[in-house]
Amino acid sequence: MSIDSRVGISRRTLLGTAALLPATVASLRPISALAQPVAPGSALPSWNEGAAKQAILDFVRATTDPSSPNHVPPEDRIAVFDQDGTLWVEQPVYTQVVYCLDRVPAVVAKKPELKSVEPFKTVLSGNREAIAKLPMRDLEKILAATLSGMSVEEFRDEAKKWIEAAQHPRWKRPYTDLVYQPMLEVLRYMRDNGYKTYIATGGGQDFVRVYAERVYGIIPEQVVGTAGATKYGYGKDGKPFLTKEPKLLLNNNNAGKPEGIYFMIGRRPNAAFGNSIGDREMLEWTGAGGGARLEMLVLHDDAAREYAYGPAQGLPDSRVGTFTPALYDESRKKGWTVISMKNDWRRIFAFD
Amino acid sequence: MSIDSRVGISRRTLLGTAALLPATVASLRPISALAQPVAPGSALPSWNEGAAKQAILDFVRATTDPSSPNHVPPEDRIAVFDQDGTLWVEQPVYTQVVYCLDRVPAVVAKKPELKSVEPFKTVLSGNREAIAKLPMRDLEKILAATLSGMSVEEFRDEAKKWIEAAQHPRWKRPYTDLVYQPMLEVLRYMRDNGYKTYIATGGGQDFVRVYAERVYGIIPEQVVGTAGATKYGYGKDGKPFLTKEPKLLLNNNNAGKPEGIYFMIGRRPNAAFGNSIGDREMLEWTGAGGGARLEMLVLHDDAAREYAYGPAQGLPDSRVGTFTPALYDESRKKGWTVISMKNDWRRIFAFD
Numbered sequence: 001m002s003i004d005s006r007v008g009i010s011r012r013t014l015l016g017t018a019a020l021l022p023a024t025v026a027s028l029r030p031i032s033a034l035a036q037p038v039a040p041g042s043a044l045p046s047w048n049e050g051a052a053k054q055a056i057l058d059f060v061r062a063t064t065d066p067s068s069p070n071h072v073p074p075e076d077r078i079a080v081f082d083q084d085g086t087l088w089v090e091q092p093v094y095t096q097v098v099y100c101l102d103r104v105p106a107v108v109a110k111k112p113e114l115k116s117v118e119p120f121k122t123v124l125s126g127n128r129e130a131i132a133k134l135p136m137r138d139l140e141k142i143l144a145a146t147l148s149g150m151s152v153e154e155f156r157d158e159a160k161k162w163i164e165a166a167q168h169p170r171w172k173r174p175y176t177d178l179v180y181q182p183m184l185e186v187l188r189y190m191r192d193n194g195y196k197t198y199i200a201t202g203g204g205q206d207f208v209r210v211y212a213e214r215v216y217g218i219i220p221e222q223v224v225g226t227a228g229a230t231k232y233g234y235g236k237d238g239k240p241f242l243t244k245e246p247k248l249l250l251n252n253n254n255a256g257k258p259e260g261i262y263f264m265i266g267r268r269p270n271a272a273f274g275n276s277i278g279d280r281e282m283l284e285w286t287g288a289g290g291g292a293r294l295e296m297l298v299l300h301d302d303a304a305r306e307y308a309y310g311p312a313q314g315l316p317d318s319r320v321g322t323f324t325p326a327l328y329d330e331s332r333k334k335g336w337t338v339i340s341m342k343n344d345w346r347r348i349f350a351f352d
Numbered sequence: 353m354s355i356d357s358r359v360g361i362s363r364r365t366l367l368g369t370a371a372l373l374p375a376t377v378a379s380l381r382p383i384s385a386l387a388q389p390v391a392p393g394s395a396l397p398s399w400n401e402g403a404a405k406q407a408i409l410d411f412v413r414a415t416t417d418p419s420s421p422n423h424v425p426p427e428d429r430i431a432v433f434d435q436d437g438t439l440w441v442e443q444p445v446y447t448q449v450v451y452c453l454d455r456v457p458a459v460v461a462k463k464p465e466l467k468s469v470e471p472f473k474t475v476l477s478g479n480r481e482a483i484a485k486l487p488m489r490d491l492e493k494i495l496a497a498t499l500s501g502m503s504v505e506e507f508r509d510e511a512k513k514w515i516e517a518a519q520h521p522r523w524k525r526p527y528t529d530l531v532y533q534p535m536l537e538v539l540r541y542m543r544d545n546g547y548k549t550y551i552a553t554g555g556g557q558d559f560v561r562v563y564a565e566r567v568y569g570i571i572p573e574q575v576v577g578t579a580g581a582t583k584y585g586y587g588k589d590g591k592p593f594l595t596k597e598p599k600l601l602l603n604n605n606n607a608g609k610p611e612g613i614y615f616m617i618g619r620r621p622n623a624a625f626g627n628s629i630g631d632r633e634m635l636e637w638t639g640a641g642g643g644a645r646l647e648m649l650v651l652h653d654d655a656a657r658e659y660a661y662g663p664a665q666g667l668p669d670s671r672v673g674t675f676t677p678a679l680y681d682e683s684r685k686k687g688w689t690v691i692s693m694k695n696d697w698r699r700i701f702a703f704d
Contacts, residue, residue: 075571209618221573221620229611230615231611232610232611233498233636239640240610240633240636240637241640242614242637249602250601258594259584259594262582262594263579265555265573266573281584285584
């Protein structure tokens with residue numbers, strides 16, 4: 001009698017089971033005891049050794065090691081990530097603003113009366129310098145006009161088509177190529193260790209949801225962003241649909257970030273990643289919880305490989321993603337970790 | 353040489369692996385090919401044979417069988433459930449309203465000027481008949497006063513303490529005992545087949561999140577409900593916290609249900625369960641998607657074991673959960689399935 005038949009399992013079954021194991025382990029992220037630990041050296045290959053990389057490794061070990069006093073049960077592990085300037089390039093203009101500017105001709109075609117009205121007139125002129133100088137209240141008018149008035153499916157289809165075709169002016173590549181490889185590794189590393197990864201963006205929730213799963217591996221319900229209301233109604237065929245309304249429901253910036261995270265997730269994250277003053281309250285609120293905490297800020301100090309901006313380093317200020325001196329002071333006082341793109345990242349993009 | 357050493361796996365490992373398998377299979381819900389199919393007969397033991405039970409089994413088979421033309425990939429499987437009257441008892445008053453009425457003395461203790469102001473005066477009088485007659489605008493004042501003005505943690509702790517101690521007047525049991533056993537089986541059956549189960553309640557999102565995980569196995573971020581805004585601020589110690597504000601952000605009733613579901617989840621569910629006119633739009637929107645769809649309505653027609661109410665069956669109307677004739681007509685026309693509590697459910701509660 002073979003061992004196989006004694007234990008009541010045929011060799012075929014055994015091999016079948018063994019063959020399934022890799023898939024099984026990968027799917028078992030929430031059960032840390034079974035998860036295949038990633039060797040610390042291999043988890044974040046695009047990171048240089050240093051305080052930033054070490055802070056991530058230390059935090060994950062402290063919260064996932066069952067013998068750690070700061071162990072967090074898998075179901076409570078939540079990490080939130082700002083998008084613009086934290087997960088992908090935000091210069092020279094937020095990608096979603098480029099999308100909205102590109103949509104203006106289509107909006108004016110439907111509403112010709114806007115043709116001679118500001119700020120639409122300026123956008124249609126194609127005068128880049130004038131467009132760049134449009135004040136915030138004009139940008140808001142453009143956002144409202146281009147992000148509402150259509151069904152949620154129409155919006156999704158338009159945005160998807162655009163994001164697949166549009167190119168960044170500097171790299172001549174799709175914007176979705178301009179995600180930071182080191183941060184993709186952090187997202188994956190956190191998930192491999194049982195963390196649910198959320199995007200908490202000041203950008204449009206609907207816009208980011210269009211590509212977040214493909215680009216970041218983050219499903220729609222794990223994208224928290226600035227969101228407008230929708231309105232339920234019926235088409236001529238009696239079929240119900242939702243229309244995007246020009247009414248702000250959630251302004252997911254500054255204090256709106258912890259408010260939005262609480263609203264959508266219902267609990268405080270354990271880890272938060274940002275890059276600007278708009279992420280301050282998210283990091284503060286994350287940091288105010290008990291146990292081990294991780295708060296990180298990406299500093300754009302690499303003009304050669306990406307951009308250098310932000311007054312905290314005496315670098316030029318910017319319309320986007322401002323890393324202010326006050327934020328820098330607070331990060332030092334509270335022990336938040338600043339990630340220097342120049343020093344901490346071996347590689348910036350996957351195509352590097 | 354034993355078989356074991358030939359395949360390079362010790363018997364200990366083999367047995368260890370086999371011992372892990374049940375847990376492994378249970379954790380692998382998203383991978384339908386590996387999931388242990390539950391025999392249709394054993395999946396819903398508290399259901400009688402009939403059209404309602406069959407509709408659930410047929411829908412799950414149609415959407416999970418890889419050879420089915422209506423197969424839905426595991427990551428796209430979403431089922432939404434109304435709570436009051438669909439997952440637990442809503443008579444004689446919504447549980448959350450009882451909570452708010454019970455909180456009035458504590459609110460008045462903090463704000464004595466409310467003592468002689470209506471509707472607080474009536475609530476404090478303890479006159480049940482007068483309280484039951486309070487118009488909706490008075491109830492809204494009570495809800496606003498008792499559900500805001502405290503930190504989110506204070507609210508959670510208070511609500512948790514209350515829900516663990518309060519008892520239903522008829523059964524003299526905690527309200528959380530009054531969940532419908534057949535619906536708990538549906539929740540589990542859907543999850544075992546890769547569905548993400550969400551609550552979409554007209555009740556308070558924060559209130560339901562307090563007990564949804566313990567009672568329904570539904571984590572906070574999978575509860576969509578009527579929600580107020582919160583306000584970020586700092587305590588005297590400089591520590592940030594969120595205060596619940598008396599400002600409605602999401603009215604998750606009627607048309608607000610599909611709007612809220614789209615906002616929170618970002619996509620259309622495949623299955624929806626409700627029991628009243630407030631669930632109509634949620635069922636319509638769910639039903640308007642492609643492929644196999646499941647829309648179900650619980651009919652309260654069992655006065656002996658629970659309650660009988662709703663004009664659709666010529667039963668007395670009710671302040672809560674009205675199953676109107678119009679809803680009944682629409683459900684017949686659109687092929688929604690009505691669940692008769694009397695005929696379809698073998699058992700109502702776990703303690704039956």
